[in-house]
Amino acid sequence: MCARGAGLSLNAQPSSRLGQLLSGALERRRWLLRDLVAEHTDCFRLLHGAVEGVPGLTLDRYGSVLLAQTWKRSLDESDVGVIVDLAGEALDEDLLFVWNHRDGGAGSFARFFDFTEESGFVGRELGLMYDVRPRHRGADPLLFLDLRAGRRKVMEAALGKTVLNLFAYTCGLGLAAMQGGARQVLNLDFSASALEIGRANAARNGFDLQCFATLQADCLPALRQLAGLPVKGRASRRRSYVRLQQRRFDLVLLDPPAWSKSPFGAVDVVRDYMSLFKPALLATAEGGQMMVTNNSPRVLWDDWVAGLERGVRKLGRQLRSLDRIRPEADFPSPDGQSPLKVAWLEV
Numbered sequence: 230m231c232a233r234g235a236g237l238s239l240n241a242q243p244s245s246r247l248g249q250l251l252s253g254a255l256e257r258r259r260w261l262l263r264d265l266v267a268e269h270t271d272c273f274r275l276l277h278g279a280v281e282g283v284p285g286l287t288l289d290r291y292g293s294v295l296l297a298q299t300w301k302r303s304l305d306e307s308d309v310g311v312i313v314d315l316a317g318e319a320l321d322e323d324l325l326f327v328w329n330h331r332d333g334g335a336g337s338f339a340r341f342f343d344f345t346e347e348s349g350f351v352g353r354e355l356g357l358m359y360d361v362r363p364r365h366r367g368a369d370p371l372l373f374l375d376l377r378a379g380r381r382k383v384m385e386a387a388l389g390k391t392v393l394n395l396f397a398y399t400c401g402l403g404l405a406a407m408q409g410g411a412r413q414v415l416n417l418d419f420s421a422s423a424l425e426i427g428r429a430n431a432a433r434n435g436f437d438l439q440c441f442a443t444l445q446a447d448c449l450p451a452l453r454q455l456a457g458l459p460v461k462g463r464a465s466r467r468r469s470y471v472r473l474q475q476r477r478f479d480l481v482l483l484d485p486p487a488w489s490k491s492p493f494g495a496v497d498v499v500r501d502y503m504s505l506f507k508p509a510l511l512a513t514a515e516g517g518q519m520m521v522t523n524n525s526p527r528v529l530w531d532d533w534v535a536g537l538e539r540g541v542r543k544l545g546r547q548l549r550s551l552d553r554i555r556p557e558a559d560f561p562s563p564d565g566q567s568p569l570k571v572a573w574l575e576v
């Protein structure tokens with residue numbers, strides 16, 4: 230379903246349950262949105278699902294798009310009217326409403342209602358421009374908004390550094406590093422189309438592409454080689470993989486999916502974070518920094534951090550500091566246990 234904000238002739242019903250909950254969510258964001266707009270950020274979350282009383286519905290602004298995503302629930306015309314009217318009023322802008330219905334399972338598919346692709350969707354965050362077209366090959370949006378706090382931190386820390394961005398997707402963290410003055414950024418992912426979008430974003434922001442490399446590669450063998458470890462498993466003999474020299478980086482960014490499988494093994498952040506963390510640490514220069522994430526709601530911060538601390542000790546490295554980076558206020562978490570956990574380490 231697709232409608233231009235104020236032009237929609239549906240009657241908003243602020244007295245509806247959805248209307249009340251959305252009004253509350255917008256009111257709680259009033260100061261945050263003012264600050265984000267002042268720093269030219271126009272990509273942010275407006276309604277965060279169950280945490281704000283509306284399970285199965287999130288509402289985001291991505292530049293000129295108002296994106297509703299649903300999981301295991303639907304929207305009717307009056308819901309759409311409420312959303313478009315209340316968001317339009319709060320933002321004082323006329324946005325294109327886009328609804329992406331997702332089935333909610335792993336590898337969930339996307340179904341865009343009455344939406345024909347247009348080109349030229351550009352969103353802004355922290356001084357950078359991103360391709361935020363709502364419809365593309367995958368189901369997820371092209372920029373993960375809950376990681377804004379991480380991109381902000383990377384921007385602050387990257388000056389003059391060499392940066393390894395693992396599981397780079399559309400290179401959001403790599404672009405933030407470039408904006409922060411990184412000397413060299415290497416983005417790794419096995420999705421050629423995601424990296425292509427990252428490269429286009431780098432060009433759109435005027436970055437020197439000599440300093441911004443993208444490499445389509447399976448991160449599992451690639452990371453082990455960078456760490457100076459042997460590539461594991463039978464696949465290493467049967468399958469070809471990108472050959473890399475051992476190398477250390479000043480800043481390593483490890484933001485993996487919760488789970489994925491490749492011929493070289495599995496990414497499983499619940500059962501085996503160490504098989505990623507250990508080589509990532511070995512690929513980090515002595516006295517360097519890491520930003521590592523875990524996006525599984527099944528993993529608690531304290532348990533995860535205890536594992537990271539053990540991992541650092543086991544490799545005989547010194548943990549100089551470990552800080553938590555929390556998602557910004559458009560991703561509220563009343564119990565303090567947001568699914569996305571981000572740690573910043575000096576090692």
Ligand SMILES: C[S@@+](CC[C@H](N)C(=O)[O-])C[C@H]1O[C@@H](n2cnc3c(N)ncnc32)[C@H](O)[C@@H]1O
Pocket residue numbers: 372373376395396397398399400401402417418419420423446447448449484485486487489490491496
């Ligand atoms: C959650 S996204 C990462 C988000 C990204 N770090 C960001 O800042 O937006 C997960 C990414 O991991 C990639 N991926 C999953 N398993 C992989 C593997 N074994 N090797 C390389 N890329 C992988 C997917 O293609 C996807 O782009």
